[in-house]
Amino acid sequence: MQIPINEINQIINREAMGDGSLIGALEEIQERYRYLPPEALILASERLGVPLSQAYSVATFYNAFSLKPKGKHCLTVCMGTACHVRGSPQVLDRLETKLGIHAGETSPNHLFTLETINCLGACALGPIVVTDGEYSGQMTTRKVDALLKSMMRAEAEI
Amino acid sequence: MNRLQSASEYQSWQASLAAAWDDTKPCVRICDGTGCRALGSQKVLASLREEIDKAHLDTPIEVVGTGCPGFCECGPLLTIYPQRISYQRLTAADAPEIVRQTLAGGSVIERLLYTDLQTGEHIRLEPDLPFYKRQRRQVLNFNGRVDPRRIEDYVALGGYKALAKVLTSMTPGQVIAEVKASGLRGRGGAGFLTGVKWELCRQNVETAGSGFVVCNADEGDPGAFMDRSVVEGNPHAVIEGMVIGAYAMGVHKGFVYIRTEYPLAVENLRKAICQAEAAGFLGTDILGSGFEFALSVRLGAGAFVCGEETALLASIEGRIGEPRPRPPYPAASGLWGMPTNINNVKSWAAVPIVIERGAEAYAGVGTSTSKGTMIFSVVGKINNTGLVEVPMGISLRELIFDIGGGIPNGREFKAAQIGGPSGGCIPAEHLDVPIDYESLTSLGAIMGSGGLVVADEDNCMVDFARYFMTFTQQESCGKCVPCRIGTKAMLATLERICAGQGQTGDVDYLLEMGDHIKRSSLCGLGQTAPNPVLSTLRYFRDEYDAHILDKRCPSKVCKGLITYSIIPETCTGCMVCLRNCTSNAVSGLKGEVHSIDAALCTRCGVCKNVCKFDAVLVC
Numbered sequence: 001m002q003i004p005i006n007e008i009n010q011i012i013n014r015e016a017m018g019d020g021s022l023i024g025a026l027e028e029i030q031e032r033y034r035y036l037p038p039e040a041l042i043l044a045s046e047r048l049g050v051p052l053s054q055a056y057s058v059a060t061f062y063n064a065f066s067l068k069p070k071g072k073h074c075l076t077v078c079m080g081t082a083c084h085v086r087g088s089p090q091v092l093d094r095l096e097t098k099l100g101i102h103a104g105e106t107s108p109n110h111l112f113t114l115e116t117i118n119c120l121g122a123c124a125l126g127p128i129v130v131t132d133g134e135y136s137g138q139m140t141t142r143k144v145d146a147l148l149k150s151m152m153r154a155e156a157e158i
Numbered sequence: 159m160n161r162l163q164s165a166s167e168y169q170s171w172q173a174s175l176a177a178a179w180d181d182t183k184p185c186v187r188i189c190d191g192t193g194c195r196a197l198g199s200q201k202v203l204a205s206l207r208e209e210i211d212k213a214h215l216d217t218p219i220e221v222v223g224t225g226c227p228g229f230c231e232c233g234p235l236l237t238i239y240p241q242r243i244s245y246q247r248l249t250a251a252d253a254p255e256i257v258r259q260t261l262a263g264g265s266v267i268e269r270l271l272y273t274d275l276q277t278g279e280h281i282r283l284e285p286d287l288p289f290y291k292r293q294r295r296q297v298l299n300f301n302g303r304v305d306p307r308r309i310e311d312y313v314a315l316g317g318y319k320a321l322a323k324v325l326t327s328m329t330p331g332q333v334i335a336e337v338k339a340s341g342l343r344g345r346g347g348a349g350f351l352t353g354v355k356w357e358l359c360r361q362n363v364e365t366a367g368s369g370f371v372v373c374n375a376d377e378g379d380p381g382a383f384m385d386r387s388v389v390e391g392n393p394h395a396v397i398e399g400m401v402i403g404a405y406a407m408g409v410h411k412g413f414v415y416i417r418t419e420y421p422l423a424v425e426n427l428r429k430a431i432c433q434a435e436a437a438g439f440l441g442t443d444i445l446g447s448g449f450e451f452a453l454s455v456r457l458g459a460g461a462f463v464c465g466e467e468t469a470l471l472a473s474i475e476g477r478i479g480e481p482r483p484r485p486p487y488p489a490a491s492g493l494w495g496m497p498t499n500i501n502n503v504k505s506w507a508a509v510p511i512v513i514e515r516g517a518e519a520y521a522g523v524g525t526s527t528s529k530g531t532m533i534f535s536v537v538g539k540i541n542n543t544g545l546v547e548v549p550m551g552i553s554l555r556e557l558i559f560d561i562g563g564g565i566p567n568g569r570e571f572k573a574a575q576i577g578g579p580s581g582g583c584i585p586a587e588h589l590d591v592p593i594d595y596e597s598l599t600s601l602g603a604i605m606g607s608g609g610l611v612v613a614d615e616d617n618c619m620v621d622f623a624r625y626f627m628t629f630t631q632q633e634s635c636g637k638c639v640p641c642r643i644g645t646k647a648m649l650a651t652l653e654r655i656c657a658g659q660g661q662t663g664d665v666d667y668l669l670e671m672g673d674h675i676k677r678s679s680l681c682g683l684g685q686t687a688p689n690p691v692l693s694t695l696r697y698f699r700d701e702y703d704a705h706i707l708d709k710r711c712p713s714k715v716c717k718g719l720i721t722y723s724i725i726p727e728t729c730t731g732c733m734v735c736l737r738n739c740t741s742n743a744v745s746g747l748k749g750e751v752h753s754i755d756a757a758l759c760t761r762c763g764v765c766k767n768v769c770k771f772d773a774v775l776v777c
Contacts, residue, residue, distance in 0.1 A: 019454060021456065021476055022476040023456075023457070023459055023473065023476055024456070024457065026459075027418060027457055027459060050476070054476075054477065057477075057478050058459075058476070058477070058478055061461065061478035061479065061635075062458075062459030062460050062461050062478075062479070063459070063460030063461060064418050064458075064459035064460035065459060079380070080380035080381050081380045081381035081537070081538065081575065081578070081609070081611045081625070081626075082380075082381045082537035082538045082543070082611055084380075084625050085538045085539055085611060085612075085613055085617050085622075086538070086539070090762060090763050090764075090767075093760075093762050094740075094762065094764065097740045097741075097760075097762070098740065117419065118378065118380050118419075118460075118462065118629070118633075119378075119379070119380035119381060119382070119383070119419075120192075120419060121192060121193075121377070121382070121383030121386050121387075121419075121420065121535075122192055122193045122196045122230070122383070123230070123381055123383065123535065123537035123538075123543055124193055124230035124231045124233065124537070124543035124544065125193070125196055125197065125230075126537070128196075135196035135197075137196060137197065140767060141738075141762070141763070141764045141767055141768075142738075142767065142768060145738075
């Protein structure tokens with residue numbers, strides 16, 4: 001993927017004019033591109049006057065940041081306590097088996113990234129799987145199969 | 159709108175908004191919080207508006223999206239004013255019927271009402287629902303009533319009255335005295351007296367010349383979502399509390415540190431800050447008093463440790479969220495070395511209530527040492543998942559069985575975990591203990607931020623402890639050795655026990671290691687990390703013994719200790735389990751009894767879930 005240096009520069013400039021927060025700038029870049037390209041860290045450290053080592057330590061410390069590009073679709077399994085007692089480990093298990101990847105990994109064809117999150121705070125719906133921002137609640141292994149099937153079908157049609 | 163120049167301008171604006179607020183006017187309020195949105199409330203809202211437009215009703219009916227009223231289990235939720243008819247579990251397809259039957263026709267649709275779990279009766283009105291009936295809503299009072307995106311709604315119901323009162327008729331010292339007298343304790347978990355904390359900070363601000371106030375909205379405890387709900391559903395209460403606190407402590411800059419996992423709360427909060435600035439409740443010369451206060455939002459980036467105050471401050475400063483030793487406490491040296499006061503969302507939101515109603519009235523609710531109300535998120539194996547605000551001192555039994563509606567599917571209650579990964583579990587024998595800071599601590603749990611997860615007989619307490627240890631181990635920032643290595647050692651032991659390789663002496667090792675970690679870790683995360691293990695050991699030692707000595711998981715959860723097999727008498731040979739098994743462990747022909755190859759079986763449980771004949775046995 002071509003790294004849009006100009007856009008990244010704009011984001012960092014805007015942050016530099018405002019609060020000047022390194023984490024704020026990285027969060028915005030992460031949200032836009034769903035990962036932090038190495039160029040973003042270099043530009044942010046130069047513009048915001050922070051050592052590159054600090055930018056790197058921030059980027060690797062917080063769960064919200066990723067240095068690797070993500071797949072086209074993101075599947076996030078909530079691993080909060082309420083989801084855990086209602087069976088989220090089985091749901092994650094099923095997704096891992098079906099996709100052939102572990103949590104935190106992206107499928108070799110770059111279609112799916114499987115992630116876990118500590119708690120979404122929508123505990124009445126547990127276990128929850130979020131697919132590209134859409135919540136699916138009261139998940140079971142069967143519902144996981146159906147969900148994946150419909151995603152793959154939609155992909156095949158494109 | 160024009161910026162308010164004085165308290166009297168505010169008062170006349172407030173009076174006109176209050177006069178225009180009419181609960182007897184027909185109005186539909188629908189929950190637009192994260193929980194109900196996830197269940198499709200926005201579609202319901204859109205189609206209701208469309209249907210109302212189409213129906214050309216005699217009286218115009220407004221549809222308002224509100225904050226979360228708390229009854230997440232039955233979402234999407236809707237309340238029809240003025241009667242307060244409560245409809246639940248709605249879909250967009252229900253909208254035409256609601257407009258035709260109830261809004262135009264005046265009759266109630268029975269199938270959309272809540273059904274009482276015990277009596278099976280339909281309950282029509284919101285105040286009569288058992289879930290709400292026993293609650294005492296102060297902090298959550300506006301959730302479900304106001305549109306969090308409209309400052310006018312908050313003001314109409316008396317919002318910012320406390321701020322006007324403080325700025326016109328109270329000195330900073332009087333504000334601190336009032337908060338002290340109310341007995342308000344930090345709702346973030348530790349329970350330190352808020353007024354005392356303010357007083358310490360004020361003294362340091364006087365010497366240092368300036369300082370900061372911070373709102374801790376980094377609600378990382380998995381299973382707790384009340385802070386999100388308050389920020390999302392009533393952000394102005396938090397802002398008002400913070401301005402009052404800033405005035406009392408003499409500081410002019412504040413931050414709200416909020417989880418990035420809560421996008422809607424962040425959106426509503428940012429909107430509210432802009433509105434408060436425009437109206438003159440934030441910025442320079444607030445309500446013409448000469449007092450100045452600016453508020454910024456900082457997003458957390460997904461690190462549980464940032465809920466710890468010194469780690470949170472490091473994160474606001476743009477560094478990684480590593481805690482540092484205390485003292486100095488933030489009240490003496492916080493953000494950029496300046497005196498800083500940090501309070502939880504619920505503490506800030508309680509401040510306007512304390513000021514407006516007076517310390518005495520606030521202290522009239524609760525127990526002798528724990529004043530006011532507490533918000534719990536009651537989740538897990540419970541019928542009525544949701545947010546519950548109750549007076550301090552209520553018993554766990556009332557909370558779980560009367561308000562929470564008990565355990566689903568007739569299962570037996572086993573334990574309630576209070577305080578999340580820092581807390582402990584409380585077993586059935588202590589269900590009647592009144593909940594306050596002291597009683598929970600004496601039972602080995604903590605109040606924490608109010609997360610309450612219910613486990614039933616199907617949950618294994620060793621697995622439960624392992625779950626929390628996995629969590630804290632992953633979230634340990636790695637700065638101090640006891641937490642970084644100690645949690646890893648405890649987790650490895652627990653994993654071995656769950657895998658069926660437990661040894662005699664493991665329990666003693668866990669107790670000893672837990673004690674070391676508690677005593678020698680740098681921050682609250684490490685110091686409390688062993689709690690879930692220690693408290694499950696205290697109350698459920700028999701389950702540990704069963705795993706270690708008998709190689710048996712009594713609740714049939716731990717994969718290393720269970721096997722799946724098929725009951726020949728019940729199996730119909732329908733092949734459903736065979737087709738669903740991803741590890742090809744099931745064999746058999748159509749119409750003939752199947753069997754499971756234990757060597758290939760990964761114990762994922764899919765066969766049991768899909769079997770319609772209950773023919774899969776776990777033992």
